[in-house]
Amino acid sequence: xxxxxxxxxxxxxxxxxxxxxxxxxxxxxxxxxxxxxxxxxxxxxxxxxxxxxxxxxxxxxxxxxxxxxxxxxxxxxxxxxxxxxxxxxxxxxxxxxxxx
Amino acid sequence: xxxxxxxxxxxxxxxxxxxxxxxxxxxxxxxxxxxxxxxxxxxxxxxxxxxxxxxxxxxxxxxxxxxxxxxxxxxxxxxxxxxxxxxxxxxxxxxxxxxxxxxxxxxxxxxxxxxxxxxxxxxxxxxxxxxxxxxxxxxxxxxxxxxxxxxxxxxxxxxxxxxxxxxxxx
Numbered sequence: 001x002x003x004x005x006x007x008x009x010x011x012x013x014x015x016x017x018x019x020x021x022x023x024x025x026x027x028x029x030x031x032x033x034x035x036x037x038x039x040x041x042x043x044x045x046x047x048x049x050x051x052x053x054x055x056x057x058x059x060x061x062x063x064x065x066x067x068x069x070x071x072x073x074x075x076x077x078x079x080x081x082x083x084x085x086x087x088x089x090x091x092x093x094x095x096x097x098x099x100x
Numbered sequence: 101x102x103x104x105x106x107x108x109x110x111x112x113x114x115x116x117x118x119x120x121x122x123x124x125x126x127x128x129x130x131x132x133x134x135x136x137x138x139x140x141x142x143x144x145x146x147x148x149x150x151x152x153x154x155x156x157x158x159x160x161x162x163x164x165x166x167x168x169x170x171x172x173x174x175x176x177x178x179x180x181x182x183x184x185x186x187x188x189x190x191x192x193x194x195x196x197x198x199x200x201x202x203x204x205x206x207x208x209x210x211x212x213x214x215x216x217x218x219x220x221x222x223x224x225x226x227x228x229x230x231x232x233x234x235x236x237x238x239x240x241x242x243x244x245x246x247x248x249x250x251x252x253x254x255x256x257x258x259x260x261x262x263x264x265x266x267x268x269x270x
Contacts, residue, residue: 002108005210007145010112012206014138016199017119023195029128029174033135036166037119040142043154051149054227056236059154063237066161067248071255073166077173078262084177 007048014041028080028092032073039069108148115141132170139163150228 014037021034043062050058084090118141121134139162146155226232237245 002104002148006108006112007149009207009210010115010145012203012210013116014119016203016206017116017123019202020195020199021123023198024192025123027128029170029177030122030131033122033131033170036162037122037135037138040139040162043158044142044145047146047149047151047154050151051228052221054221054224056228056232059151059228059233060236060241062151062154063157063233064244064248066157067252070161070166071251073169074255074259075262077169078259081173081176082262090177 004048004052008045011041011045011048014038014044026092028090031092032076032080036069036073039065104148111141111144111148115145128174129171132167132174135170136163136167139167150223152228153230153233 018034018036018038018041021037022031025031025034043065046058046062046065050056050062080090083095087094115138118134118138122131122138125131125134139158143155143158143163146152146158
């Protein structure tokens with residue numbers, strides 16, 4: 001059997017790549033994809049611990065995380081489309097209207 | 101080295117490689133396709149961890165629905181490449197340094213904890229089967245499940261209201 005620490009390490013690597021994507025990319029679509037990657041990394045660690053400690057609740061929580069991610073993507077992509085329609089650009093650096 | 105360990109390392113290589121491909125690809129379409137590959141490999145990890153229901157919902161919800169939505173929006177907005185404007189020139193090196201610090205912290209936490217490095221117990225017959233998940237979902241966790249449906253309804257209404265064209269008053 002593969003030790004659970006390997007799965008947790010892989011999940012940490014994926015999470016760090018996702019966080020780096022949020023920080024260094026300028027395209028809001030790619031930033032959204034990075035957020036999805038981070039959610040996925042968390043899910044992977046949760047399923048690994050579910051298997052280790054033999055409790056089913058982790059899988060059910062992962063299922064709920066998936067539905068929340070789907071809702072978040074629907075609303076977020078609608079926001080991006082609306083912003084593109086009014087500004088004709090999706091560069092994240094130009095979205096500073098609320099800046100004080 | 102057992103065959104399962106070899107399989108794990110191959111799949112981990114694909115997962116990390118596709119995540120890095122998403123991070124560094126110029127076009128958003130390529131990033132989306134790399135992410136589909138990453139979700140697929142994570143689904144295989146779920147089946148290795150005896151979670152077939154989660155693996156199937158991963159394929160259908162993430163790699164199916166969410167990524168199709170992403171590709172539709174990319175198609176709608178055009179594949180314009182956002183120029184890497186240097187509004188904050190110190191941001192990129194700082195982000196890389198912080199990511200390295202986070203990786204070091206995660207590695208330290210992982211290798212100093214004895215509880216995490218324990219091996220996975222042997223499998224029982226019915227653990228993680230779709231029947232067991234469904235039974236828990238519809239008995240013990242029925243109320244959260246129903247609240248999830250309300251959440252999805254709110255998200256659907258929100259997306260429709262946000263993207264509707266306003267007539268007349270503007």
